[in-house]
Structures are given as structure tokens and as C-alpha cells.
Amino acid sequence: MSAPLLRAEGLTAGYGAAPVLHDVDLDVVAGSITAVLGANGAGKTTLLRTLSGLLPATGGRVALDGRDLRGVRVEEMVRRGVAHVPEGRGVVTELTVDENLRLGGLWRRDRADARRALGEVYELFEPLARRRTFHGHQLSGGERQMLALGRALVGRPRLLLLDEPSLGLAPRVTAQIMRLLRTLRDRSGLTVLLVEQNVRGALAIADEAVVLSLGRVVTRGTSIDEDLRHAYLGF
């Protein structure tokens, strides 16, 4: 087994005085898809927000490729290769499709490759190419998810933190997105940490799964034990 791209040890974080995450350990292997599962309020979104630095950790450490991420500003994370697609998709609805995608590559020094990456995203998401001048608020839910994902890909990330990409989407669209994540992993070695409520969809593509309950990791592995499935995931 190769060394983990992302390693969190004893991660504790929360809002105000009450911690939401308690002592979370997590390893994400390079080139794999790791699904983070759990009920509402289990701390899944908080975990992603803490990993990308939006929420400061109150304890523990996070390292990317062995390099400590403590004290790294949120704006810096994208330069380290971490892309976080937040829940609710994070499309800037006042901007056009093209502007949203350009925004994903503005930080890059290699302008030519940023342009190339933008072209690739248009090839990957054909509906976006037809709606370049549409504003974010004119898009369907599925198109917005494509846009948020595409915008992250313009930055050619090594690690993609994806928060509930299936939220509010039709099953067919969700399945498309899951297939796409698998393709990206297989073709370009993208590492994905996927937070999902859609357990079946996530487990179908995940190499490993972590189950959170009340802010603690209750189980992890390549297959989820049937008892735990009943207890924490409800099926």
C-alpha cells in the first residue's frame, strides 16, 4: 500500500465551544476514492471544511504528502493541490459559466495550461460548452454541479474534496457524476475524498469508506460490515 496523500491525526474541530469532530484519524491513499459516510449531523461537512482550512482545527494535525498543513491559509490550499467543492455546489451564480471556470484557474502561473485545462473541462462537460455565457442562476442543478466540479478541475488538483455532489440531483445525473469521478481517478490518478448521503452510489465507486457518527470515526475499510450498515447508514 502506497503512502497516504492526505493524513489527518487526532483532528478536532467545531463551531464555538462545542466540538463537532472528535479525534478523527484519516488516511487517503493517492489515486483512490475515499467515501465519508454518515447520517445528518455526523460531521462530514465539518471534516471537509477543516481539511481545507475554512474552519480552523482546534486540535490534531493534517498533512498533505507529509507536509504539515497547519497554519496554511485557505487561499494557499489550492496552490498545494487541494480543491474543495463545497456543499450547495459553490457556483457563483452572478457570474457566467465561462467566468466561473476561469476563476478556477486564475491562481495558476502557467496561463497556457490553465487555458488548456479549461478547454478540457468543456470537452468533458458538453452541456457547459453550450452555455458558456449563461449565468450560474440560469443553470439546472446538474449543470451547476458539473460547473463546480469543472471549476475545481481547471486547477488540476491532486486532491478533490467533494461535499455531497448528489444533493438534490436526479439519480441519473448522480450516476453520471459518480462514473465521471471513477474515470478521473483511473485516467489522471485524481485522489477524491467524497462526502455523500447517497451511500450506495458512493460505495459503488469508492476504494475505501469511512463512517462517521457524532463526529467520530466508527468504522473504516474496503467493505462496510452489515451490522454497521444497519446501525449507522440505515440500510
Add this chain to the structure above:
Amino acid sequence: MDRFVFLTFDGLSRGAVYAAFALALVLIWRATRIVNFAQGAMAVATAYAGYSVSAATGSYWLGFGVAVLAGIVLGTVTERVVMRFVDHSSPLNEVVVALGLVLVIQGVLGMIYGNEFRPAAAPFSRDAFTVGGVALLSRFDLFVFAAVGAVVAALALLFTRTDTGLRMRASAFAPDVSRLLGVNVGGMLTLGWALAAAVGSLAGMLVLPTELGLHPNAMDIVFVSSFTAAVVGGLDSAVGSVVGGLVVGLLLSYVSGYLGATVAPIAVLVLLVVVLLGRPGGLFGRSAARAV
């Protein structure tokens, strides 16, 4: 008819200045949801700096440049040193702090320069050209149109055609998402304040020669008219602020010309009330509710 034509041109010229000043208010509002009530006082402070330099060097244009540069500096300092640290939990906090800034700036200006009116020279003649016996525009009016037109065009290009403009817009609409995409949101806020204050300073330099002159309170009435212009246009709309400025300028000119100057401030407030009752979001504002 002659009088109507004269009042129209006069109104458009004043309106152009209100447009620039309203645009400066909108820039800050869009980026930070703060109405910068200190903008008038800030513009006066930079005008004092500009005219001091003009008096010392004998060059109007050097003073003009210093006033705009002082606007950039004052805007940057105001954001970095004061506004950044204001608790944003209630919108009233920022209003109170901005009004406090007004008192401080006006007090300091009074201490340094005194509270009497000082002359504010215009770089061009204010005598209107007459065409067929009708007074139309002065050279100074033409300068005002050109300066405001150039500023509006430059800002439009900045926001719609450049990467920095895209970063500024994204920071204003979605700060967290922008940070995740590597945008220095704090830096964009500072840049927004600096630009807005510079535009405010420019508007001050354009309007003061047409008023009674330099005085710590010289921009108070201009601020009220420009704020009305910004609200009438819809606080979120840059185009609306320009249109609102011209509308307020024309209204003031017609009311002053036909009904008397004392009625003019009331007309501005009536316009504000009518627009707020009819279209609470302003003429160019989008509806307040936004689908998430």
C-alpha cells in the same frame, strides 16, 4: 424653451458628478454591504490635500493628481485600519463607525484649515458657450463629462475584461468560494475601497468648484444627493448608479430653476420615497429574494 435647454445641460453636468459619487458608494456596497457614509468627508479631506498642493506648487493638475492619490491612500487605510475590524453582526455597527469617521475627519480638517470657506478653483472656464442665444455648456462642464465618462469606462473595462475585475466580483458575491479558489479576498476588499475612495475624490474635485468652495462640510449635501442617486438606481447596480445620478442631477436642476433652490432638497427626498415605494430594489436592482 431656452431655459429648459439650459437647465437640462446644467442638470446633466451636475448629475455626472452625482453619478461618479454614487458609483463609488455602489462599489463599496457591492463588495462589503457597507454604505460608506464617510465618503463625502473623505472626498473633502483629499480635496484639501489637493488644493494645498496646488497652492504650494501653482499647478492645478498636480493638486488634482494628489487628491486622487490621497483618495487611494485614505480608502486603503480606512479599510485596513478601521472597517476590517468592525463587527459585522449588525449592519448598524458599520453605519455608526462611518458616521464617527465623518466627525473625526471634519473635526481634524476644521482644526488644520479652519471652518471658513476657501476658494476652490476650476481648471477651465465656467462661462457657458452660447449657441443661438442659449447658454449650453461651459468648458468645465465638458471636462466633467469627459472625466466621469473616462472613469465609468475604465471601471467597466476593469470589472468585465480583466482577471482582477473577475476576482473582485467573485470576492464580493462569494467570499468563501473565492478563497477556496485561491483569491486573496481581503486584498480585493482593500482594492475596492481604494478605487471607490479615488472615484469619490475625483467627484469631489469636480463638484467643489461649482459649490461655495472648500469647507469641512462641503460635501454633505452632495453626499445626500448621490446616496439618493445610488438608492434610486438600485444599490447593487453600477449602471443604475450612473442613471440615478443623471436623474437626480436633472431633477435638482429643473426644480431649482422653476420652483426655487430652496425646494430642491425636498424634491430629492420625494424622489427617494416615490422610488422606494414603487420599486424598493431601485430602478436597476434585482429582486431582494435570491434563489440559493
